[in-house]
Amino acid sequence: MKRKHHRKRLRSALFAPVRSLVVSHISSHPKRSVISITAGLILVWLVVSKSLPYALATSAPDTALALNPNNPVALVAKAEDIREQLLVLTGGAGSGESQGDTASKGDTIAHLPEAEDAGIQQPGSERDALRRKIGRLAVRALANDPLNAKAYRLLAETTDDPDLVRILMREAVKRSRHETVAQFWLLNDSAYQKDFGSALDHADILLRTRPDLSPYVFAYLTAIAEDPAGFSLVVQELAEGPGWRPAFFVALPRSAKQTDTPLKLMTALRGSARPIVSSEIAPYLNALIAKNLIDAAYNAWLQFLPKDELDTLGLLTHANFERDPSGLAFDWQIGRGVNAISEFVPVGPEGERALHVAFGTGRVKFPEVRQTVLLPPGRYRLEGKLRGWITAIRGLRWQLTCASGSRRVLGETDMLIGRSQQWRVFALEADVPQTEECRGQILRFFHDSRSASEELISGEAWVAGLRLERIPDPSAVMQ
Structure with missing residues (x-):
């Protein structure tokens, strides 16, 4: 009842100036104004009930929903606000963090910890209530906009069945490649299930659409490369020359658990259409030298040296400056x-x-x-x-x-x-x-x-x- 009363008051306030203008206009031009005033009222109604809610949907979702309770953008925005409250409540994200920030940590409300684990006095009650609110808003949004990717993702996060969560997350990314949280969830799920082909697809999309998340995504790519079942798939992906490849080789020495992982990848790329280049080798050599693994760095460098240079190699490389600097550690x-x-x-x-x-x-x-x-x-x-x-x-x-x-x-x-x-x-x-x-x-x-x-x-x-x-x-x- 309170919500209906609030809507009536809001609409009355919005229409009051229009009503006054209409009465004045009719009194002075009673016959000529009926059609124009009727058309004007229809336009005003369309603006207030349709266009204005969309304009207010993201900045003031409650106001937008008061004007149009079925506006899908406002429903999703309201659900996102509640989602942020839920993440703060359970310690999943700090205040002020955006959707992209929480995605970077893999935060999702699909399987949040029980409230008692987060130090809340009433186990699960407030958490479950918020999740139910989000789910209801997502269902309403989908009823009015079946193509809404965010609504699918929000509904997935309020679902307890892992298989249904996976289906809904996939529906979200089908409708928008930029649905970051869903992409990250599916990357993690695919890697866990050892479906490395799908994991690489999600990783590639994230690296193209959200390069700021590359440190987290590169950690997944490195783990896949260090799995015998995923190594060749990573090599195949790198051989296609994606735009993020140089940054990956910069991050690789830090994220690899096995010291020789970068060398294995670079060696496997040697015969590909896009073989390894000096700028991609350099981070690995520099990382080995920083750890005082000079012998390992030198041996790795030798593997990428052309045969004619190997045959003439001395204590000093290119002592007569006969070649332009490659930038590698054992060259100028x-x-x-x-x-x-x-x-x-x-x-x-x-x-x-x-x-x-x-x-x-x-x-x-x-x-x-x-x-x-x-x-x-x-x-x-x-x-x-x-x-x-x-x-x-x-x-x-x-x-x-x-x-x-x-x-x-x-x-x-x-x-x-x-x-x-x-x-x-x-x-x-x-x-x-x-x-x-x-x-x-x-x-x-x-x-x-x-x-x-x-x-x-x-x-x-x-x-x-x-x-x-x-x-x-x-x-x-x-x-």
Whole structure:
């Protein structure tokens, strides 16, 4: 009775100005106005009972339902509001979280924990009442809009029969690929049932429609890849080159439980139409190096090296800068700089190439050039040549450090500074110890500045002809 009285009061308030205008108009034009006023009243009624409820449905569902109790958008919006209350009540979501936020955690009201588990004094009563309200609103919405995807999902979440929940969730995603909660529920259900083909379909849709959920979806993809029954399906999906593939390989080393999972996937893609590329290999190598698994990283890198490079591989990769940097750890890497460049350029008619560095005026951030190397314990000598001119408080250096731990400095050149039109030789010698933190090493070319004032540098220079060799142990030679 109260709800009906509220609707009458609302309609009376909305029609009061119209009623006053109509009476005034009829009194002054009694014969000519009957048809136009009747048409106007019909239009006003249509606006108030049809268009206005849709306009108010999402922002004020109660008002919209007072105007039209069968408006499906308002019914769904009201159900969503109650759903949020239910999730907060049972600890499924914090206040202010959106539907997408709760979906990212897999929160659904289909099988919420009993209220007593969440610390509520009256077990289940309030929870069940809210679920029933949501279910009734969803049924009413479907009666007025059979194609409403959200209504199917809400009804599924208030259903206790797992098989019926699955049917309703599928009906929801049939009607909208953007029904995130249903897609995520079906992804989880398919993965649990080991229906990996369906799970990958739902994962692909989520990654295309809700990329912000990719960390959660990638965790499912990784788990499927680590199951022998799902591995080939993941490879097949990746071989098609989906737009989310690069991001997947970035996340893969963190989400994989088995260290060699990324390597297995990358190796399986090697013969596909879209083989693995350097930017997809790099995150895996970097993750292994960060864990001080230098040997494993080096062996993985070797598997993707072309045969002609394998045949000529030395202690230093591309010592003559003959190939552009691949960006991989055991090849040259060039960092980002400010007001300075580092690049590989030709320097002679014989095809000789060099590392070229150049600086603007003022303070710079030098784009450091580095390469991770794997040197057995022993003594080594790095030699190269440089020409050009460098004006600075402190110059450039080549330096060899341990790859892990405190990055202990093993050896470095004198500062490369001043002017030289002819090539001049520079060198460093270093002893590589047999310690855990020095299982791998980093060779770096950098600006040896220690403060902001020392970042002032100008000029340009070329470096060529690097050679890294092991120095024989004199005692071993004597024996």
